[in-house]
Amino acid sequence: MTTLSTLTKDKDSMLAAMFSGRHELDTDSEGRYFIDRDGTYFKYILNYLRDRKQLPSADIALEVYKEAQFYQIEGLIGTLERFSNVFAHKLEDARKSKLGSDFEKWQQQIITCAQSKSLQNLTSTSKVSLLSLEDHKKIMECGDCVGPHAHNLVVSKPAKQGVIHHQETFDYVQRRFKETDLVICILTNAEMKMFISMTEADLKNSGYCCSFREEKIRCKNIKLHYGIGKEECRFNVTEHVVEFEW
Numbered sequence: 660m661t662t663l664s665t666l667t668k669d670k671d672s673m674l675a676a677m678f679s680g681r682h683e684l685d686t687d688s689e690g691r692y693f694i695d696r697d698g699t700y701f702k703y704i705l706n707y708l709r710d711r712k713q714l715p716s717a718d719i720a721l722e723v724y725k726e727a728q729f730y731q732i733e734g735l736i737g738t739l740e741r742f743s744n745v746f747a748h749k750l751e752d753a754r755k756s757k758l759g760s761d762f763e764k765w766q767q768q769i770i771t772c773a774q775s776k777s778l779q780n781l782t783s784t785s786k787v788s789l790l791s792l793e794d795h796k797k798i799m800e801c802g803d804c805v806g807p808h809a810h811n812l813v814v815s816k817p818a819k820q821g822v823i824h825h826q827e828t829f830d831y832v833q834r835r836f837k838e839t840d841l842v843i844c845i846l847t848n849a850e851m852k853m854f855i856s857m858t859e860a861d862l863k864n865s866g867y868c869c870s871f872r873e874e875k876i877r878c879k880n881i882k883l884h885y886g887i888g889k890e891e892c893r894f895n896v897t898e899h900v901v902e903f904e905w
Contacts, residue, residue: 661705662902668708673731700726707735714738751857758846765789766858768842770867773903776840786902787840789849794896798836801829805892806880814892815875832876848897855899867903873875873900 667675678692679683684691703723706713711734715723720742727735739745755762769787776785790798804810810829815822846854859871878892 665708668734669734670730671733672703673729674704674708687715696729704735705729707732710739715741717742717744721748722749752859753883754853757851761845761852765844765854769858769901770862772840772842773901774905777903777905781808784902784904786900787842788836788839789844789851789855789899789901790836790896791848792843792845793848793851794898795836795841795843797894797896798833801833802894804880804894805882806877806889808880810878810892810894812876813879815877817872817874827876829878851897851899862901868905869901869903872900872902874900 663678666678669675674680677694687693700715700719700723702727703713703715703719703877707727714720720739724736724739724742724745726741740749769789772787773785777783780851801810812827812829812832813824814827814832815824844851853873856858859869862869874897876896876898878894880892882890882892884890
């Protein structure tokens with residue numbers, strides 16, 4: 660139980676607005692006000708409103724922080740952001756925000772694509788390839804090579820004993836990406852690295868058994884400028900591969 664003065668103590672909060680008398684609130688059969696939200700951490704909200712020195716312990720600070728955000732209690736939000744785990748959460752949200760509103764959509768596409776492949780092939784493992792929009796354009800548009808011939812590609816893949824390299828034609832690589840179910844993220848290559856890092860953490864924290872690796876595809880052609888040096892072809896893309904085990 661609590662008092663109206665406690666609920667309205669932070670005048671700018673959603674709680675104060677709810678109990679300002681301007682809104683009709685639901686009550687139960689005994690006249691108690693009903694808020695359709697898990698009340699596990701609500702007592703910590705009330706404790707803070709009663710006495711701003713009463714803060715939760717570090718192990719539950721993040722959960723109380725989420726409640727403070729919901730009830731828009733800015734003073735408690737700012738105080739809890741001093742906790743390391745709360746600030747880490749805020750930083751992750753800021754990174755996701757920087758990557759745009761499609762962040763979760765791309766993550767769901769990865770999962771859905773992997774599950775569809777396993778169901779189609781009846782296998783307990785499946786792989787999904789990801790490309791940044793920047794790299795996808797390089798492959799689809801096939802820019803000119805510095806050399807006199809077509810791109811001469813080398814694919815580098817991580818292996819148990821280091822990195823293995825093999826050659827592929829540009830046509831083969833382009834055709835492979837056209838015929839493969841890809842997840843194309845509308846990101847720059849720099850943003851893609853951030854997305855991959857956070858997605859790996861999110862999937863593993865959600866209980867998925869998965870591994871991430873990078874496969875580098877570059878053109879090895881060069882153009883010699885006699886008396887000056889050499890110019891290397893700038894074609895270089897990164898294919899991000901996620902492998903799931905179900």
